[in-house]
Amino acid sequence: MPIRLILDFLAAVGQRAWFFGATCVAAPRALRRPALIVEQVFFVGSVSVILIGVGGLFVGLVLALQFYTALSRFGATSSLGGLVALALLRELGPVLTALLFAGRAGTSLASELGLMRATRQIDAMEVMAVDPMRRIVAPRFLAGIVSMPLLAGIFSAMGILGAYLVGVKMMGLDPGVFWSSMQHEVSFHSDFVNGLIKSAVFGAACTLIAVYEGFHARPSAEGVGQATTRSVVISSMAILALDFILTAFMY
Amino acid sequence: MGDEALIRLEDxxxxxxxxxxxxxxxxxxxxxxxTAIMGxxxxxxxxxxxxxxxQRHADRGEVRIHGRNLGTLSRKALFRLRREMGLLFQEGALFSDLSVFENVAFPLREHTRLSNILIHHLVLMKLEAVGLRGAALLNPSELSxxxxxxxxxxxxxxxxPVMMFYDEPLVGLDPIAMGVILRLIVHLNKTLGMTSVIVTHDVKEVLKIxxxxxxxxxxxxVAQGSPSGLAQSRDPWVRQFLEGAPDGPVPFNYPARDFASDLFASGALP
Structure with missing residues (x-):
């Protein structure tokens, strides 16, 4: 029995790897039609931007409160701005954005594609001699890579705004100290750029998993539901695991 | 059927x-x-x-179109061949995120570099042919x-397309819509010279055309021939199928054990 499980697991990994490869092959040709990608960026962005903005604001508020009480014990509240910005840019921004994205945009991608499979729209496209990998999968994949860093940027910006509100407006920290500690602590390359790279990788992983699950959904109402659930579960796991791997390499 | 075969299935x-x-x-x-394919x-x-x-390949035997074996065609060659094919899905399979107009325009936008004006004209012509030019701006969810x-x-x-395949084109339609679709199939076949294949179990309607x-x-x-030839067939199987008799060579019941013993056996069923 365990051998059977291992084989099934390997087969599942292999299928996903193959799908990833096929998507990468189709991607350059999809690039020739940027309108399709822009449409998808708009779609995933418009469904998640408010969620991610509000989420970021609250995370910033909470972070500032927690850090402020901890830092005040050492009389180090002056480094609040830098600490919050580092936490957001390096870790919380990319990871929490990706988790929210998987819950919102990922599920709608998975159910959209599952529905296309169930109503035979994908078959119809194949019969019309249009490659669904190029027409449906690749534009969504590229849109994920583009939009996740943008959304993570919004998340972090809103988080910093939240920290500013708590630190400066509520706790009475000097705004100059708040901003200058941020400028002092945060480096463009090792913090900001690495955060962007992380979220681009998460964007690729999230959309690929969601699209894969939808594309291979069993063609029934049940199948679409299962594909949607699976896409969130697998994406969340993948994000956290990838985060560990990327962090280990980056810092 | 002495005519030249466009599509040939061999064993x-x-x-x-x-x-x-x-x-x-x-x-x-x-x-x-x-050609009607019934069963x-x-x-x-x-x-x-x-x-x-x-979409699938035969395990054994050959499917030939224009004399070329589909099983050995590359994906590229297969896609080129598919541009000569039209398939009407039983479900319709319209793209739910596109309007009626964009659905019909889809193959043109994917496969041709026609100007928007030309695409507009072609789409409206085809929609007119099916009597739905007025519905061009609706969404698929708004259609019956x-x-x-x-x-x-x-x-x-x-x-x-050179060849047109219809998968159960009459299923679930009222008699009027059925008549409309049948007339369209004949009309398209005559005016465009298409080879048409209708897969169906609506025997009486389809045999008319x-x-x-x-x-x-x-x-x-199990049987082949012209509609009139089939109508005169004495084969009991063909008779049962064409007339829709409940029992005959094709049993109505799924194979089961004896009814009485099934009813009265204790503990046989969960």
Whole structure:
């Protein structure tokens, strides 16, 4: 029995790897039609931007409160701005954005594609001699890579705004100290750029998993539901695991 | 049928896992004619269309179109061949995120570099042909089943295919919509010279318009010929199928053990 499980697991990994490869092959040709990608960026962005903005604001508020009480014990509240910005840019921004994205945009991608499979729209496209990998999968994949860093940027910006509100407006920290500690602590390359790279990788992983699950959904109402659930579960796991791997390499 | 065959199936075997769907199916589909392929539910009529459009490949035997074996074509060559095909899905399979107009325009936008004006004209012409020019701006979700199927028909003929496949085109339609679809099939066949294949179990309706027909059952052709020839057939199987008699060579009941012992056996069923 365990051998059977291992084989099934390997087969599942292999299928996903193959799908990833096929998507990468189709991607350059999809690039020739940027309108399709822009449409998808708009779609995933418009469904998640408010969620991610509000989420970021609250995370910033909470972070500032927690850090402020901890830092005040050492009389180090002056480094609040830098600490919050580092936490957001390096870790919380990319990871929490990706988790929210998987819950919102990922599920709608998975159910959209599952529905296309169930109503035979994908078959119809194949019969019309249009490659669904190029027409449906690749534009969504590229849109994920583009939009996740943008959304993570919004998340972090809103988080910093939240920290500013708590630190400066509520706790009475000097705004100059708040901003200058941020400028002092945060480096463009090792913090900001690495955060962007992380979220681009998460964007690729999230959309690929969601699209894969939808594309291979069993063609029934049940199948679409299962594909949607699976896409969130697998994406969340993948994000956290990838985060560990990327962090280990980056810092 | 002495005419030149456009599509030829030779001794096709196909199965899903251990379940055999076709075992030695052979048929010729002549150019420019309407061929009906009939059979009881579950005889693999839809699978047959999947084989002919290259969505699936035969386990054994050959499916030839223009004399070329689909099983050995590259994906590129298969896609080129598919541009000559139109397939009307039973479900319609319209793209739910596109309007009626954009659905019909889809193959044009994907396969041609025509100007927007030309695409506009072509789409409206095809929609006019199916009587739905007025519905161009609706979304697929706003259409009735019959309308959706007519839009799907317009979409599948927009590239003027050489061959047209219809998967159960009459299922679930009211008599008027049925008449409309049948008239369209004949009209398209005559005016565009298409080779049409209709897969169906609506025997009476389709035999009115078909030039030739095949009846398949249990993986092979059990009868073939012109509609009038089939109507005079003495074969008990064909008679039962055409007349829709409940019992005959094809049993109504799924195989089971004796009714009485099933009813009175204790603890036999959960």
């Amino acid at each position: 096709v075997h196909f199965g899903y896992g251990s379940h055999a769907v076709f075992s030695g199916l052979s048929m010729d589909i002549p150019k420019g004619k309407i 009881p539910s579950g005889t693999g009529k839809t699978t047959l269309l999947e084989l002919v459009t290259g 089943g019959g309308m959706a199927r007519r839009v799907a028909l317009a979409r599948s003929i927009v590239l003027d 078909a030039d030739g027909s095949y009846i398949i059952s249990e993986g092979r052709v």
